[in-house]
Amino acid sequence: MASTPPKRLRDLGEDALISRILRGFPGGDSLTVGPGDDCAVVDPGKGRGPLRLLKTDAIVEGIHFLPETPSEKVGWKSVARVLSDFAAMGGKPEHLLVTIAIDQDRPVAWMDGLYRGIRKCLAKHGGILAGGETSRLPAGALISVAGEGSVERKHLTLRSTGQPGDIIAVTGRLGGSITGKHLSFTPRLAEAAWLVRHLRPSAMMDLSDGLAKDLPRLAAASGCSFQLDPAALPLTPGCTPQQALGDGEDYELFLTIPERHWKAASNNWPAAFPKLPLTPIGRLTDKSSRSTPLTGGWDHFNPSSH
């Protein structure tokens, strides 16, 4: 007996929706990595020179920020999220385009603050604002940031290339981002640049939907299962392991490292980034083994699963 097909996006959930969309992507010769990783990857030099990264990301009032959030913080967050995705591939930002869709009764000062936040983030972390667009939205606000970055060919780090036995590690502390970090986080570009040079991770991504969602995604993309030690999680002070797993919006790097690379170089991390922990929290395992059960994490189309 056939099951009833899903009817609405909330029934389908985000991962199933993306899988459904991806089925129809034709791809192309110039596309080294298509949809499904933090960024798409284009090879403009046909085997030589740096690769180009492409990314688009949107934040929505009422979901990613509140009507009362200072617009400068909204601007910072809108571009920092995209910079975090370039970091997650081992790369850096080049040119960004910003699309604002917004109600026409919005104070002009709100827009001024938004762009102030955008400019501050780019001035601090790199990337050139190359253009954009404004459109009216019947109510509320949406900021969509698209950008291109670049990555040295040897530093490109995907989420699909982890191997069984690799150590799983995260930068920073997890959980409780909603109290403020989600609006003012540091995109881990400098940290990623160090990691791809010294620790040479086998796979990497940024933590946006929470480790409980993002770890199974990386493991699945790499064809692995995983063992996670909840007691090893680096917690934001005041947070529980479940909050660290499920709150989301940490914007920390989450990576897998071959054990020999970990042994050779992880001791050098504290000298490079004395204020930021790099914490081993588990291992990728053979896909025939059972993964540590995780619950929580953010699903854009089924928030009740949160």
Next chain:
Amino acid sequence: MASTPPKRLRDLGEDALISRILRGFPGGDSLTVGPGDDCAVVDPGKGRGPLRLLKTDAIVEGIHFLPETPSEKVGWKSVARVLSDFAAMGGKPEHLLVTIAIDQDRPVAWMDGLYRGIRKCLAKHGGILAGGETSRLPAGALISVAGEGSVERKHLTLRSTGQPGDIIAVTGRLGGSITGKHLSFTPRLAEAAWLVRHLRPSAMMDLSDGLAKDLPRLAAASGCSFQLDPAALPLTPGCTPQQALGDGEDYELFLTIPERHWKAASNNWPAAFPKLPLTPIGRLTDKSSRSTPLTGGWDHFNPSSH
């Protein structure tokens, strides 16, 4: 006595808003053309090889399409608008990213139709779907398409390089797009490729907000005034000259051509595009002269001026 500063986006209007935003753009060495043209232009080869075009564009339910619009047409329109911008620079599309922000009660079939329209347009006109993102919107739908294209250096055609005396011409017929063309138009990529090779326009853009808005923009960017002959406008059957000027969403090319280029090559247009008129409608003039007064055209933040 100082005037009262504008307070809300609807008071400011779209052009003033964009000018305000642009003041804070720092630019960068790699950016050949920054905000203000149909696309931003990047020079990856530092003086050699093709240039890269960057563009982002969004369409919003209730503004650019209706809740009852078939989603396949929405998908077509969302990418065709960006392809039209690449055409307006004399270029072609390469890689596109699609961001969907949408309510979670939307039928999955709506999303399937949207991507069917996107794929059809790209299959017909070129461009590779490289990635994207989905996010929840409290209500309604927004589709933001960002993309990169390329243009041969000698074919790059800006909106700021028209000269007094140049002939103003448009492709196709203007007005009445709302009855259907705005959802199914042909991005003029093939036509633009012919024009930059044979007619060598001094300036070009695509007509999205109506000639009454877009002609003054091109003239201002080129430091010119203009004379327009309303009786010469190529009208969609059933439309008045005022509709042709003000309806918007024509997505035709609008270009200025040095008179010697026009005399040398415009006769060859009908053989290349037998079904599509190319119509001279006026001339750029010295900026000290008075432009033909025009009313109408689309302002995103002040629709009452429409």
